[in-house]
Amino acid sequence: MFRQDEFMIKILVVGSAGQLGMDCVDVCGSFCVRGIDLPEVDVSDRIQCMNILDSVNPDVVINCAACTAVDACEINRDVCWKINAEAPGTMAEWVDANSAFLVHISTDYVFPGNKPLFDALLEEDEVGPASEYGRSKLAGEKAVTDKTDRFAILRTSWLYGLGGSNFLKTMLCLTVGNPCRELKVVNDQYGTPTWSRTLARQIQRVVEMRATGIFHATSEGYCSRYELACVFLENMGIKHNIVPCGTEEYSAPAQRPANSILENARLKMAGINLFTDWKEELMAFVGVMKE
Numbered sequence: 191m192f193r194q195d196e197f198m199i200k201i202l203v204v205g206s207a208g209q210l211g212m213d214c215v216d217v218c219g220s221f222c223v224r225g226i227d228l229p230e231v232d233v234s235d236r237i238q239c240m241n242i243l244d245s246v247n248p249d250v251v252i253n254c255a256a257c258t259a260v261d262a263c264e265i266n267r268d269v270c271w272k273i274n275a276e277a278p279g280t281m282a283e284w285v286d287a288n289s290a291f292l293v294h295i296s297t298d299y300v301f302p303g304n305k306p307l308f309d310a311l312l313e314e315d316e317v318g319p320a321s322e323y324g325r326s327k328l329a330g331e332k333a334v335t336d337k338t339d340r341f342a343i344l345r346t347s348w349l350y351g352l353g354g355s356n357f358l359k360t361m362l363c364l365t366v367g368n369p370c371r372e373l374k375v376v377n378d379q380y381g382t383p384t385w386s387r388t389l390a391r392q393i394q395r396v397v398e399m400r401a402t403g404i405f406h407a408t409s410e411g412y413c414s415r416y417e418l419a420c421v422f423l424e425n426m427g428i429k430h431n432i433v434p435c436g437t438e439e440y441s442a443p444a445q446r447p448a449n450s451i452l453e454n455a456r457l458k459m460a461g462i463n464l465f466t467d468w469k470e471e472l473m474a475f476v477g478v479m480k481e
Contacts, residue, residue, distance in 0.1 A: 201397070202226065202248035204233055204281070205255030209351035210295065213390035214252050218397075224248075227255070234272035236280050243284045250397055251281050252293045256327070260299070263323040264443040274326035279333030286338035291400075293393055294334050298347035298381060298408075299324035303447020307380060308412060310453035313345075313404050321444040331404070342396045344389070344407040347450050348418070351386030352478065358383075361419045362428065369429035377416035377434035381450030382408040385471045387478075392457070392464045399462055406452040409468035421469065425476045 199221045205211040206225025215225045224246055226233075233239045233255055243251070256274055257263055263270040278294050285292040301311055302318040319325045334341050350356040364373055384407070392407050413421070416434040423430045437446065457463035465471070 198222065199250060199397070200224075200246070200248045201250045201252060202243070202246050204251060204253045207353070208254055209354035209356060210349060210386040210389060211252075211254040212353040213351055213386045214254060214393060217387070217390040218252075218394050221250075233277045233280070234269070236276070239277060239280045240284060243281070243288075247288070248290060250291045250293065251285055252393060252397075253278055253281055254295055256295065258323070260321060260323045260444045260446075261442055263326065264321065267322055270322060270326045271329070274323070275329035275333060278330040279337055282334040282337035282341060285340050290340065291397070292334065292338065292341045293396060294330065294341060294343045296331050296343050296345045296404075297324065297327045298345060298450040298452055299447065300328040300331065300345065301447060301450070303445075303449050305449045307449050308451060309449070310412075310451045311406070311449070312453055312455050313406055320447065323444060339402065342401055343404045344393065344396070345404070345452060346384050346389055346407050347381045347452055348383045348408075349386050349389065350383060350475065353386070357415065357418070358422050361423060361430075361432075362426065365423060365428055365430045365432075370431055373419075373430070373432045374435040374439065375416040375419045375432050376437050376440070376446075377414045378436050379415055379446055379448055379450070380412050381415075381447075382410070382412050382452060383418050383468045383472060384408045384465075385475050387475070388465055388471055392462075395462050395464055399460070401460055401462060403456065405456045406454045407457060407465070408452045408454065409465045409471050410454075411468045412451040413468065418472075422472060422476070425473060426479070
């Protein structure tokens with residue numbers, strides 16, 4: 191499937207301007223890597239997507255591109271589905287026709303989120319998304335699996351990193367310079383914060399090992415969003431006035447899963463799981479932010 195000399199593998203990172211895409215380009219730098227993103231290429235346009243794939247002719251495509259604004263997906267459904275569902279199918283079609291390999295990033299939102307707390311979700315558990323974002327991402331998974339068997343789908347959750355926007359950066363922006371401001375954060379939604387840097391390293395390992403199938407790929411353990419915000423800000427040395435609240439206090443357009451805890455069962459079974467406890471990885475991230 192791959193060239194024998196790993197340094198000759200040509201990797202195309204789609205969505206390279208986002209937090210995960212940036213880390214993938216950096217981490218996979220020992221390979222021959224190119225990143226693409228808007229405005230250079232709109233991968234939701236089938237013709238543009240096929241043209242860039244033909245031009246680069248990669249051995250591996252890492253698809254980090256996604257419409258992840260969960261509430262916006264409820265409103266802008268056409269854009270959401272083109273990026274999250276149709277574009278992965280186009281990439282899978284090209285990969286299959288050109289004997290390449292696709293790593294596609296998916297999400298915990300493909301599950302309904304109603305598995306009893308604190309039972310972790312396994313790869314084979316029944317899916318059933320409760321939001322348009324989740325439905326579009328599940329459709330993206332199906333588009334990939336329908337069009338090729340040369341793929342690895344990695345479902346992750348609560349991603350954070352230096353690039354792009356994320357929950358931790360939002361908490362930081364809202365508290366810096368205004369530590370007395372009361373901020374309510376939900377304490378009844380549980381999941382696993384995942385550092386995009388570690389996920390990028392996991393993607394690299396999946397590529398190296400030619401691992402195929404659907405995998406869960408998150409840090410170990412779990413917490414609530416409230417606990418995550420508090421632990422992060424305290425380790426950053428930022429004073430805050432964050433108070434816990436319930437999901438019912440918010441009237442967000444998209445339903446959030448109560449249980450987003452993923453278990454990396456298949457990565458562990460394959461002996462290639464690189465993730466450690468979420469607090470350890472968060473501390474490492476904080477160290478990088480403070481540099």
